[in-house]
Amino acid sequence: MKKVIAVNTRILVSGKLEGIGNFTAEIFKRLVKWNPDYEFHFIFNYPFDDEFIFGDNVTAHVIQPPAKHPLLVKIWYNFSLKRVLKKIKPDVFVSPDAITSLTTDVKTLTVMHDIGFAHRPQDLPLSWSKFYNKYSKRFAQKSNRIATVSEYSKKDIIKTYKINPDKIDVVFNGVKESFHPASPQKITELTNNQEYFFYIGSLHPRKNIINLLKGFNQFKQKSDNNVKLVIGGDFLFQANEIKFTLNDLEHKSQIILTGRLTDEELNTWLSGAIALSYIPHFEGFGIPLLEAMKCNTPILTSNVTSLPEVGSDAAIYVNPESIKEIAEGMNKLYTDKNLRAELIENGQKRLKNFSWEKSAQLLWDCIQKTIHS
Incomplete structure (x- = not known):
């Protein structure tokens, strides 16, 4: 029986990929290709671009509401997403944007790139600063496993949220092959x-x-x-x-x-x-x-x-x-x-220490640990 992986892809917006979006796109385009015997379900928040459907083994879902405000984010993750996950019945839910559902029973892997808001709350609009500082520790505790992008961030999550170090894997970022010395x-x-x-x-x-x-x-x-x-x-x-x-x-x-x-x-x-x-x-x-x-x-x-x-x-x-x-x-x-x-x-x-291939393999290892946890 095929393993099923559900992925929060609401961060994948064509022409607007930033750090977390690039991380998600670069890694999952490789994981989808490398694992044709797995079924991937990509869960979007808005109508999506076909460029993000990386293979025939990807099924896309669009669920409401459009989550641009912390209140709508809570509704999206804890109600809309919960219903979709109950229908899909995945072996694991991967959320690359540091937020996860607090109401689902599905095994979860959350990627927490950093927790800068815990140290510099003034760097975010007030509503988002309050949201992250109220819920981020709960997201970390709820998740079966956590991935983060540096040893620094791993130590910071452990120290700030008192999380078991064995629960956190480091998955470094890579860099696009398109970068090169210009003529x-x-x-x-x-x-x-x-x-x-x-x-x-x-x-x-x-x-x-x-x-x-x-x-x-x-x-x-x-x-x-x-x-x-x-x-x-x-x-x-x-x-x-x-x-x-x-x-x-x-x-x-x-x-x-x-x-x-x-x-x-x-x-x-x-x-x-x-x-x-x-x-x-x-x-x-x-x-x-x-x-x-x-x-x-x-x-x-x-x-x-x-x-x-x-x-x-x-x-x-x-x-x-x-x-x-x-x-x-x-x-x-x-x-x-x-x-x-x-x-x-x-x-x-x-x-030589960094590539999206290495990053994808590291996240895949983390996904497998979550499935078998």
Whole structure:
């Protein structure tokens, strides 16, 4: 008799995949292909794109209500989802977005990428901050197993929620194969041969954009150069504070906001940069570090949470709360060509530890443990 795996795929929205969405898509497209003798049920919250139906062994379900508010999320997981799971009768329910049903009797595997909201509740809108801080521990306790994306996050979940370490598996993120060093011609066409530091990601409070802007401004004040800061990503929560800071900077004209980028544009901007400047307050993993390594780009990043674990010796680390350290890190990378070459070489070695194939196998092992728990 075929094993049945139900998967929460509400995070799979065409053209809007972020970190968790990419994790879900990259891993399950492999698991579906590798395991044709398993039956997968993908459970969506909205009409879905066929690109996410990764094989003939996938059955799709769309259930209501559209869960854009914490109250609707509770209804979706605890009532609508419960009914569908009762009908499907899966051997396991996998939820990659850190939320699970508290009412189902089905064995559950929940992927908790990080619990940054427990340490920095101010980085989320109030309703979501309250929701996660009220229910996340219960999700962890309810789940038969938990997967998370770094050793840092595993230790954090154990310490914060008092969860048995044997219940948690680490499933690292991978990086898209499409990332590669862009050709000099492509870089010239897009960047006009400018020198620049590059940030990629949402413009979100926890990404520490304000200190990045101030650090770059200080770097410019102390160094006579034509270097720009290019920021690729969309404004999210608390956008006005970032905009006010930007408008007050002496060197605001040297900062370029690209908005959301295509994968090709991102690859080219990243390939041409002096360094990736990714200095968040908190991170559960840090996929942009791997993307920079793939593009042969040095890295300036934070010395906190999971980032030293992921970056290893392929990055320069600074205190994300110190504008002075951020400016000094930029200056160090800008002026030391040998250091940049060393970081690039170290990045190529570090990359060998990460791939979506390895990630998919790790999650599959976790799924099997859950089924047989």
